[in-house]
Amino acid sequence: MIRKIFILLFLATGFLTARAQEVSISKGWKFTVGDSAQWASPTYNDQHWQAANLNDNWERQGHPNYDGFGWYRTKVVIPSSLKDKSYLKDSLRLNLGTVDDNDEVYLNGKLVAKYGGYGGTIKDGHYGGRSYTIAANNPAILWDKENVLAVRIFDTGGDGGLVTSGYGSTFNITMADVMDHVAVNTEADFVYGDNNSLSKSVKLHTTNAYQYSGTLAFKVTDPENGTVLYEKTNPANFTSGKPFTYSFSIARLAKRSYTISYTFTDTKSGKSIVQTETTPYILTPYPTAKVKINGADVFGARPGHPFLYLIPATGKRPLLYKVAGLPECLKVDAATGVISGSVAQKGNYPVTFTVSNSLGAKTKQFTISIGDNIGLTPALGWNSWNAWGLSVNDEKVRISAKAMIDKLSAHGWAYINIDDGWEAENRAADGKIVTNSKFPDMKGLADFVHGLGLRIGIYSSPGPRTCGGFLGSWQHEDQDAQTYADWGIDYLKYDWCSYSDIAPKPDLDGLKKPYQVMQASLGKTNRDIMYSLCQYGWGNVWEWGADVNGNSWRTTGDIQDTWQSMSTIGFNQGPAAPHAQPGHFNDPDMLVVGKVGWGPSLHNTRLTFDEQYTHISLWSLLASPLLIGCDMGHLDAFTLSLLTNDEVLAIDQDALGKGANQYIKKDDYQVWVKELKDGGKAIGLFNTSDKYQTISLDKTDPAIAGYTKFRDAWQQKYIVVTGNALTAKVAPHGVLLVRVEK
Template identity: 75%
Template sequence: MIKNIFTMLLLAGGCLAVSAQEIQLNKGWKFAVGDSAQWASPTFNDKNWQNIDVNHNWERQGHPSYDGFGWYRIHVTIPSSLKEKSFLKDSVRLSLASVDDNDEVYLNGKLIAKYGGNGGTIKDGHYGPRTYNIAANDPSILWDKENVLAIRIFDTGGDGGIYGEKFTLAMADVMDNVQVNTDSDFSFEENNSLAKAVKLQTVNKYQYEGQLAFKVTDPETGAVIYEKTNPARFTAGKPFTYSFTIARLAKKSYTIAYTFHDGKSGKDIVKTETTPYILTPYPSAKPKINGPDVYGARPGNPFLYLIPATGKKPLAYKAAGLPEGLKLDPATGIITGSVSQAGDYKVTLTVTNSLGTKSKEFTISIGDKIGLTPALGWNSWNAWGLSVNEEKVKISAQAMADKLSAYGWNFVNIDDGWEAENRAADGAIVSNSKFPDMKRLTDFVHGLGLHTGIYSSPGPRTCGGFLGSWQHEDQDAKTYADWGFDYLKYDWCSYSEVTPANPDLAALKKPYEVMRASLNKVNRDIMYSFCQYGWGDVWKWGAETGGNSWRTTGDIEDTWRSMSDIGFRQDAASPYAGPGHFNDPDMLVVGKVGWGPSLHNTRLSFDEQYTHISLWSLLSAPLLIGCDMGHLDRFTLSLLTNDEVLAIDQDALGKGAMPQVKKDGYQIWVKELKDGSKAIGIFNVSDKYQTIDLDKNGDVLKGFTKYRDVWQQKFIVSTGKTFTAKVAPHGVLLVKLEK
């Protein structure tokens, strides 16, 4: 997500690269907001349109907060040599990276494709990548002449446009529907070895017969660790499976390249992936209490807190100094009740098992602030999208209770797609058939000691086209409270339809103020998460408007470009983080994701996933898992259960990290912690291994003498005047500095 370029065509608006296989469409686009049928015409003069970079959405290129129609146009010569040199000659393939949210595609004025092949209308949100095939004999294609490709986009909310890394025109290829499926999990074997099975598969009826080459490379040294070539045959319904074991690997990532060469066509398909390595130590069998040092609730409202603790089961729990109105279940560690009197209550939590006892000082803060540390939990969107249902939520809740709650994870949040088509006769919001009984579901989640969340929009419709809360805010807040929800994600979406075209600051605040007032009327603590993509520098006013967190960015994707672009651009927002109000750079993209219903392994490498969790923790960001909780592989589980990493995110001071060093090849972000120590992330943002040296008397390290590798939970021995870090490409060394 490299081609041998043999010629360059200079086109209107930019340069376009052409290879024997495909035409690169990443440059040369023109853009205009609005909508007109004449913009599809090849004779329309777009000379004065805006030049636009399709690597990025239109919001970042002069159109902040814009939702609605926009058009993209590009002039391109399609050489007949493209067809002549292809193995298959029947159709042309157009790839458009990601469309946000829906599209119509015109070639020389003719509508050739729309909506990603789905039904509905252009205003039905259908975010995602697009690939369209056009018959090679279609008269709309002008071979060896200039063609005009025009794309009509409708954005329902959030980021808009066509953007990403791969925009191409090519002949349909014999390898188009061939996949090297690497979505099976690596299994961790004895002696640091890894085992896995991959599949060559297709929906084509063509009989593929050739060779599968398998090569493992050490990216640090370039050395080939292992390689082998195997005969391979497959066709539709009959995949080829290759199983392997790589023995005695060091604790780092290696690169695996799978190359299938088809003997008849001479075509190749290549897929690469990296190998996982686990840094988080196994938890001790002795008892340990994890989670934050403070928890906030409002006077008189229902209280629920599960003491997060690890150790050999069974565990017995005690809590000395609980305020009047609270009680502890000593077998489950769940504290429930209600506290009427405001104040900070110092509580001693104790956990005991057959191997010992552990205590921790804990503050229960009863007052007007909740969410004193960033939310730790799961949200359904990045896994299931609109296909979420009650069963998937219950599976996620049970998995959190069984595998993650002992580390402080406690929110199970339903995103878009739960709403019925119409409200009840009295105007009340109603859940659809996928969620037959919301109160029963929240009772189930609460019975596990966990909290649960729900989603809506201040507009008439949500991003997915379901009912929003427009003009029903009081009713909806009461319904959410009656159902028992503890968290509300409030997504701008169609609110653009009922607000001025270019909303000022007051207009940006208004829908969130309205729902804040409605939430204040219910007798339940509901964490309030703004989702309005960082417009109007929301971090400057989100707290005063009553938000517990606010999105600072558009939607994240599971790519290095997306994750790093978002994560390393939080400088402006970071100083505004604090107890009860945090910046949200969007949900996590580790594990199996897909935006429903089909899932795949995240496209982030394993080093990039360490960077993702480290950076979000340094930023004091909400950590909302977006993967299939029913399938947590060992590596993903190790990412989510490192108590020392999570402690950085959950630090009671609540400060966001700031960049101390920003260079082309690496960055260093520093976070102050409540106990006077610091956490630093040394990030290698280059594509090669780097050795990064820090002066111990420099701004970052001065005054500190102990350096703790947080992921490996061990101190680093460092002599001399320089601290040296060897960091993998796109990787991180996360260090806690102590005096």
């Protein structure tokens, strides 16, 4: 990962807006890399600086692999009418989008704000949204005149700059408002009732001592046609420590997403805030009591190495597991379905799984492939970073493992991966890496995870330090690889991070070198350790990742839980897609569904429910590792439905191992097509616009010509396709995921 400690200064879920006068500062910025104190001066001539695109980081604006200082400047007239028309007149607010990673803000040459309001130094790194408040009488403000706003940025690694990044990330100047510290807390889960009904409670709260008294208007709208389905206004009063709670129930909703808006208006000030969210809808059918065997059709291991595989199956418990044709030295636990042991001889071993319960039995043909190639299908698992960041600990990992075995392993999920933050400050006297106090017994933790039938992963960097500032593996690669093997580690995420200090401007051979070194070290151990290269797609890693024996490789910078981030990453994977193959896969980063937050505080993902369907569908089409990044101890019903759809997961786990290609790209929709091993195809019809779109593929189109069966993968049912085309009305930012068969 490109390590960012996510400090989100905007509301985590939905859209929150306050009606206030503002001056936009989204255009006219210039920037340069480097550092000079004179660049803060209002008289400095920046005409030779390049125009800044605030929609992108500076790496993609001509400064690849650049870490360190950069400056942004713009000019803006701040009218006194802002103050005159404001209910509160004492403070000015500067909203500066998202800073990657830390900043100092200068107004007309005077330092007015820094570090996101946090302490330390500019090099400490506080990635996140920026909203600064300064006194209206600050002499740095030139009312009704041109002001020069300069922002000094320090990037600790990976992407850098001043950017617009998703919802709530704005570039404007406003007066501080009576609603600044008011929020509608929508973090509670929706509760599902009979007849597709939904209920929920939200809270109006504030940190102000001001006594708010007004109304809360609640409205449900159909986004397809703008029809208002429900509307109600209630009195609402609250102050600091005394929130107002509003509970509602909506009956008989169709299987689609609707928009809910909450508008609070304060009677005294006349000010309002509006927050919106969308309603969830579950497409994945509930598992039946009858047995169903899920998961991939193949699993690879190296000869002589420990073998561990849990047969994924659903159905009424208890289940009884049998395997016919197991190679010698492997055994299956009939009660748990865990296959363990070791196979000495290379070869493909066809076996037959039989799983039975009181209602009957099912069988499945499966291949155990013993050879040099492992990770024959993309990894399905959990990674701690997007939920817990550096606050991960032994307890959180155990909770996640228990949740996976209870709720997800029956669908093929298998990896529990610890990200950054487990390392001690110093190595042992003999140079071995050791854990910090959050992980008192790493081998004991690995044994616990293995005892459940799951596999465990860990994190390091080829540099002296990880992205979070912990010990990396620089010059200790053999020791660390052996230590991981001794602990029982099954997966290594190897993150470039501070290796830029070793190789500041690497050529292609320089990009490969640290990953070749660690791969050689892993090869000396007697254990299969999946190898995940994390260097953000530099040097077109998809073209050579397999050559250094990477099982997967990051193709991009860090993902965030916004449509802009997820869609930009996902829909730009076309160049990498042809390089996916069994044992070697493109990795567009971890999933951002469920409760995320980068630790220790969490929030509901800011992706709408339609966007989450797009997220999982696109990553599955791309044959990407699916690594859950949420709080596994709190899997709400919708998130669980996303992660347990076996027909969608089967597209990701298809043994052919091909990534989808971008077949059609239009301004408002895209079509992606993935070839499958059985001769069928998986096709995603994606609506990339903000409005409902009708998307069609003619039956004579080469993508579907000759195919007669069309199956909706999310709903797990065949579609009746009449006329001359496959046609679907797709929700904004939504998807129809279809599997076609002959």
